[in-house]
Amino acid sequence: MKLLYSHVDDLSLLPHFIKHYEKRGIDTFIMGIPISLEERWNEAVDTSIMWRLQKLYAQPNEWIALADLDEFINVESLPAVVERAERESANYVSGELVDRIDREGFLHQINYYSDLESLFPLRTSLSSVYGTSSKVFLIKGQTKFYGGHHTADGKGLSAGFQVDHFKWNSNVIERLEKRNHMRFQLGLPHYGIIINDIFKDGRLDMSKVPLYKP
Numbered sequence: 001m002k003l004l005y006s007h008v009d010d011l012s013l014l015p016h017f018i019k020h021y022e023k024r025g026i027d028t029f030i031m032g033i034p035i036s037l038e039e040r041w042n043e044a045v046d047t048s049i050m051w052r053l054q055k056l057y058a059q060p061n062e063w064i065a066l067a068d069l070d071e072f073i074n075v076e077s078l079p080a081v082v083e084r085a086e087r088e089s090a091n092y093v094s095g096e097l098v099d100r101i102d103r104e105g106f107l108h109q110i111n112y113y114s115d116l117e118s119l120f121p122l123r124t125s126l127s128s129v130y131g132t133s134s135k136v137f138l139i140k141g142q143t144k145f146y147g148g149h150h151t152a153d154g155k156g157l158s159a160g161f162q163v164d165h166f167k168w169n170s171n172v173i174e175r176l177e178k179r180n181h182m183r184f185q186l187g188l189p190h191y192g193i194i195i196n197d198i199f200k201d202g203r204l205d206m207s208k209v210p211l212y213k214p
Helices: 011-022 037-041 043-057 078-087 172-185 192-198
Strands: 002-005 028-031 063-066 071-073 092-101 122-124 134-140 162-165
Touching (some): 002 043, 011 071, 043 063, 078 092, 078 134, 172 192
Parallel strands (some): 002 028, 002 063, 092 162
Antiparallel strands (some): 071 162, 092 134
16 A cells, blocks of 8 residues: 655654554555755645645555654554445545644654654644644545645545644754744745744643643
8 A cells, every 4th residue: 555745854753654654554655855945835835746646656546545754643454444435435534633742741852763652642632723633644546635635525534533643842843943934935824823832941831732632
């Protein structure tokens, strides 16, 4: 089964990402690399990169997975989810982003040997603070998806699936600041409210963090 991804701003997660998805039925990883500042920081253009990958590699009735490097779909078997989607005549599957963080808001550094479950045990809904928490993670054939694969055309299957989001690590503030700077230069909306309101003294302000409620 194939997986498409294009967000490459946190390569410390790559070995964990590959290991996670190999265990869940992925045997082919296809990465799209942005080649310009516009493609790097414009979500709409980034989505178009994924569309090009889809057009090139997805057969009409083939199911493929979608994920950013910090998104870990929380299922035991992706092919088993596909079978369920087929039974229910769905053409995409979505889940809810669950932001994984340290219990005290510390932004831990990740390396090859890190145990992500131990470093980030708390399950929160931070993504809902600054945007949508829904994420499409499986699509059939040439089904269109939009806006960083948050939505898609057709009939979806959700069924309580969750996508663990390991964004909140040691380089998140730097990455958000760089993204704000480049998006400002491109005339795009920025994420300043996240940096100003959610972080305090170099870590997450836990008074601003909503806990995840399934």
